Amino acid sequence: xxxxxxxxxxxxxxxxxxxxxxxxxxxxxxxxxxxxxxxxxxxxxxxxxxxxxxxxxxxxxxxxxxxxxxxxxxxxxxxxxxxxxxxxxxxxxxxxxxxxxxxxxxxxxxxxxx
Amino acid sequence: xxxxxxxxxxxxxxxxxxxxxxxxxxxxxxxxxxxxxxxxxxxxxxxxxxxxxxxxxxxxxxxxxxxxxxxxxxxxxxxxxxxxxxxxxxxxxxxxxxxxxxxxxxxxxxx
Numbered sequence: 765x766x767x768x769x770x771x772x773x774x775x776x777x778x779x780x781x782x783x784x785x786x787x788x789x790x791x792x793x794x795x796x797x798x799x800x801x802x803x804x805x806x807x808x809x810x811x812x813x814x815x816x817x818x819x820x821x822x823x824x825x826x827x828x829x830x831x832x833x834x835x836x837x838x839x840x841x842x843x844x845x846x847x848x849x850x851x852x853x854x855x856x857x858x859x860x861x862x863x864x865x866x867x868x869x870x871x872x873x874x875x876x877x878x
Numbered sequence: 879x880x881x882x883x884x885x886x887x888x889x890x891x892x893x894x895x896x897x898x899x900x901x902x903x904x905x906x907x908x909x910x911x912x913x914x915x916x917x918x919x920x921x922x923x924x925x926x927x928x929x930x931x932x933x934x935x936x937x938x939x940x941x942x943x944x945x946x947x948x949x950x951x952x953x954x955x956x957x958x959x960x961x962x963x964x965x966x967x968x969x970x971x972x973x974x975x976x977x978x979x980x981x982x983x984x985x986x987x988x989x
Contacts, residue, residue, distance in 0.1 A: 768921075776945065806882075806967050806979030807922065820976065855921050865910065865975045869921030 768870035772858050776832060776876045777846055784842045784875045789858030796839050797857040797867060798831055800824065807855050813839060814861070846877045880905040884968055884980040891958055892988055899953040899983045906978070909968035909975030911944050911951050916965045916982065925966075926953075958987045 769788045771829075777783050789796050794815050799807035803827035810829070811821045825831075833839040843850055853874050857867040882903045891897050901911070910929050914922035928935045928944045928951070935942045941954040955962050966983045969977040 778939075795975065801979075804981065806969070806981050807977075809976045809978065812976060857921075861975070865926050865971055866912070867928060868887070868924065869976060872919075872921050874919075 767778050768856055768868050770854075770870040770873050772873055773871060774874045774876075776878065778878050779846060779848060781846055782844045783846060783875065784840055785848045785854055785856075786865045787839045787856030787858075787870060787873075789838070789839070790836065790868055791858070792857035793860055793868070794836065795859045795861045796833055797859070798839070798841050799855040799857065801855055801872070802851075810841075820856075843875075846875075848877045851875055880978070881908070881972060882968060882978060882980040883965075885983040886985065888984040890986045890988065893958060893960060895958055897955040897958050897962070897985050899955075899966055899985070899986070901951040901953065903949050903970060903982055906949070906970050908972060908973075910971040911942075912969045912971060913940075913942055913951075913953050914969060914979075916967055918965075922967055927971075929960065929965040947986075955985070958985075960987045960989050963987050 765847045771786045797812040798810040801807040811831050813833040828844045853872040855872045857869045859867045912927045913925045926942045928942050939956045943952045963986050965982040968980040969981045973983045
């Protein structure tokens with residue numbers, strides 16, 4: 765399967781714990797995006813990378829959130845000191861870039877903070 | 879403030895009929911508008927992209943229109959099938975390439 769993969773698919777944690785999610789984009793894609801989706805809503809943009817450079821961060825991304833994309837390949841999203849409000853589906857997407865900006869999404873990581 | 883609004887109600891239609899979904903936006907000037915399909919527990923899947931200078935786009939049983947004056951896109955599924963049952967998301971693409979999504983419209987096609 766050459767699509768976008770995410771790991772883990774599900775995560776249950778206690779409030780105050782740190783969690784880290786991984787995204788492996790389609791191999792030739794240089795852009796990588798993170799979105800968050802809550803029940804009944806569309807995905808909300810969090811941040812994106814062009815190769816290894818993080819070019820934009822949403823104001824939704826508090827100081828407790830950090831994302832990296834070392835060497836421009838896979839990416840990690842870490843949430844420190846999780847809160848119940850962080851419970852959501854975290855989606856990763858990748859794209860080739862350029863004018864036809866079709867984004868290909870992974871299956872998501874569903875986070876539940878107890 | 880910027881808003882993207884899709885049909886607020888879920889859409890229930892009979893197999894074989896045409897489903898029409900609406901996406902209205904305010905305070906945006908998107909370069910492109912995209913439609914995605916999302917099944918429960920899965921990530922969105924790209925369906926169609928339409929540029930601001932295009933009026934209509936078709937792909938198999940799908941048709942999208944884009945009216946930048948009305949700030950509206952219509953998404954049609956013709957000859958609908960139960961397998962078309964899903965949530966359909968409208969997304970506006972900005973020059974910096976990130977997507978802003980509507981809340982989605984859930985379509986159920988009855989056999």
